[in-house]
Amino acid sequence: xxxxxxxxxxxxxxxxxxxxxxxxxxxxxxxxxxxxxxxxxxxxxxxxxxxxxxxxxxxxxxxxxxxxx
Amino acid sequence: xxxxxxxxxxxxxxxxxxxxxxxxxxxxxxxxxxxxxxxxxxxxxxxxxxxxxxxxxxxxxxxxxxxxxxxxxxxxxxxxxxxxxxxxxxxxxxxxxxxxxxxxxxxxxxxxxxxxxxxxxxxxxxxxxxxxxxxxxxxxxxxxxxxxxxxxxxxxxxxxxxxxxxxxxxxxxxxxxxxxxxxxxxxxxxxxxxxxxxxxxxxxxxxxx
Numbered sequence: 001x002x003x004x005x006x007x008x009x010x011x012x013x014x015x016x017x018x019x020x021x022x023x024x025x026x027x028x029x030x031x032x033x034x035x036x037x038x039x040x041x042x043x044x045x046x047x048x049x050x051x052x053x054x055x056x057x058x059x060x061x062x063x064x065x066x067x068x069x
Numbered sequence: 070x071x072x073x074x075x076x077x078x079x080x081x082x083x084x085x086x087x088x089x090x091x092x093x094x095x096x097x098x099x100x101x102x103x104x105x106x107x108x109x110x111x112x113x114x115x116x117x118x119x120x121x122x123x124x125x126x127x128x129x130x131x132x133x134x135x136x137x138x139x140x141x142x143x144x145x146x147x148x149x150x151x152x153x154x155x156x157x158x159x160x161x162x163x164x165x166x167x168x169x170x171x172x173x174x175x176x177x178x179x180x181x182x183x184x185x186x187x188x189x190x191x192x193x194x195x196x197x198x199x200x201x202x203x204x205x206x207x208x209x210x211x212x213x214x215x216x217x218x219x220x221x222x223x224x225x226x227x228x229x230x231x232x233x234x235x236x237x238x239x240x241x242x243x244x245x246x247x248x249x250x251x252x253x254x255x256x257x258x259x260x261x262x263x264x265x266x267x268x269x270x271x272x273x274x275x276x277x278x
Contacts, residue, residue: 036229
């Protein structure tokens with residue numbers, strides 16, 4: 001558990017439950033957003049052809065907005 | 070306990086319908102890990118997929134990369150048999166399954182002495198690459214991949230999530246790995262961790278004072 005925020009931490013030893021991992025998603029996204037842009041998916045890679053074929057010209061499914069996590 | 074065909078079908082329907090890319094990856098990792106474990110092989114999520122599951126950094130693309138954490142890998146025939154149960158196309162390393170791609174790579178490469186992280190997911194627990202390895206590797210990419218802004222942003226987000234307590238790491242291990250001949254990037258790790266710590270207005274765990 002993160003002592004300041006009471007958000008579950010992914011621990012070194014043992015495991016994190018699915019519920020706790022889900023509960024921490026928004027916190028983790030928000031902490032990343034404090035130091036870099038929200039979406040940082042690469043524009044291209046060697047897998048582009050197959051990705052764009054499957055995801056209608058994109059490189060993957062759209063990310064869930066932070067406020068919906 | 071072995072997953073029966075009905076359970077696999079239900080899981081597959083859930084994963085196929087999932088529209089959140091990170092949940093989709095995590096659930097597919099869970100299902101595949103369970104099926105491989107039945108045959109004595111442990112899989113681990115690696116690369117950008119692992120970063121995404123640990124940080125929610127909105128970084129990964131629509132493919133899930135997994136390696137085997139155990140020494141043995143599954144023979145191609147058995148891999149094909151399992152992926153056939155999932156209605157996957159392609160193979161033997163790259164598969165299209167449940168509306169995404171799964172890349173089954175070789176043995177996992179890790180230098181850290183800490184354990185793989187474990188997430189208890191809906192179809193069974195799965196392993197994620199050790200964040201100590203990922204952190205040092207991402208800093209390396211941030212500094213040596215032609216000044217890639219994306220690589221730098223990815224490393225900074227990763228460090229921020231760690232510094233704010235979202236993911237626990239052993240900083241002594243980070244320091245040790247960064248001094249290994251494979252990386253030799255401790256000064257860059259210290260620099261980037263300090264940069265993020267300063268932005269967050271907290272103390273850097275890698276800073277000497």
